[in-house]
Amino acid sequence: MAVTVLCGKIAKTIQKQELDEITAKFGKICIDIGTGDGRNIYRKAKNDKETFYIGLDPVKDNMEEIAVKIAKKPEKGGLDNALLVISTAENLPDELCGIADRVTVLFPWGVLLEGIVKPEEEFINAVKKAAKNGAEFEFITTYSANCEENMMEIRGMPELSLDYFNGEYKEKLRQFGLTVLNTELLDNEFVKGFDSKWARRLAFGRKRDFYRITGIIG
Numbered sequence: 001m002a003v004t005v006l007c008g009k010i011a012k013t014i015q016k017q018e019l020d021e022i023t024a025k026f027g028k029i030c031i032d033i034g035t036g037d038g039r040n041i042y043r044k045a046k047n048d049k050e051t052f053y054i055g056l057d058p059v060k061d062n063m064e065e066i067a068v069k070i071a072k073k074p075e076k077g078g079l080d081n082a083l084l085v086i087s088t089a090e091n092l093p094d095e096l097c098g099i100a101d102r103v104t105v106l107f108p109w110g111v112l113l114e115g116i117v118k119p120e121e122e123f124i125n126a127v128k129k130a131a132k133n134g135a136e137f138e139f140i141t142t143y144s145a146n147c148e149e150n151m152m153e154i155r156g157m158p159e160l161s162l163d164y165f166n167g168e169y170k171e172k173l174r175q176f177g178l179t180v181l182n183t184e185l186l187d188n189e190f191v192k193g194f195d196s197k198w199a200r201r202l203a204f205g206r207k208r209d210f211y212r213i214t215g216i217i218g
């Protein structure tokens with residue numbers, strides 16, 4: 001088995017041993033599932049040199065610009081603590097299993113949103129698989145009948161509220177092996193602190209409620 005990574009614009013496969021060598025000198029590993037354009041993990045990696053950041057997304061083209069930046073020399077913005085992986089959550093490469101101290105899913109959409117928010121076992125299992133036992137997880141999500149009525153109807157999405165996340169959701173995650181420790185209601189201002197094009201579109205668009213759910217795996 002091998003994991004497909006983006007080196008600049010080139011997709012190449014690396015083996016587990018190579019991945020272990022690349023990450024060995026870092027105290028912690030964070031995996032961001034559905035990373036989009038990779039800008040969120042780029043910023044985090046730049047500000048936290050002790051942690052190795054892995055962004056995972058099936059859409060190679062969206063990650064190319066940041067992959068090119070990561071591959072540059074350090075003085076030109078290059079980083080040795082960030083890597084972009086081409087994969088879906090459901091097909092998490094074996095090489096990424098059990099390595100993360102922290103797993104994040106930020107502002108998901110489509111099937112990933114459905115999998116995290118309903119929640120569906122297949123997607124929560126992907127979070128679990130990536131993590132070490134006792135690792136932290138963080139999900140941030142937003143949608144509402146005001147802005148996404150059609151999507152909610154088509155996908156059969158629950159209405160979001162702190163009651164939902166503290167009640168039914170918390171219990172389902174517990175059954176899947178994740179312990180929710182905190183749920184927060186946040187606003188557009190909070191999301192202005194993220195860098196991805198998608199996060200910025202949400203942050204600077206209509207006023208929204210954002211929910212942040214954090215906890216531990218296991």
Ligand SMILES: C[S@@+](CC[C@H](N)C(=O)[O-])C[C@H]1O[C@@H](n2cnc3c(N)ncnc32)[C@H](O)[C@@H]1O
Binds near residue numbers: 034057059197
């Ligand atoms: C709204 S976008 C970007 C979210 C990103 N975290 C951000 O903050 O910009 C959602 C991302 O989820 C990715 N995605 C869709 N299905 C996925 C799946 N099954 N597994 C992992 N990522 C998926 C999409 O390619 C897309 O880049």
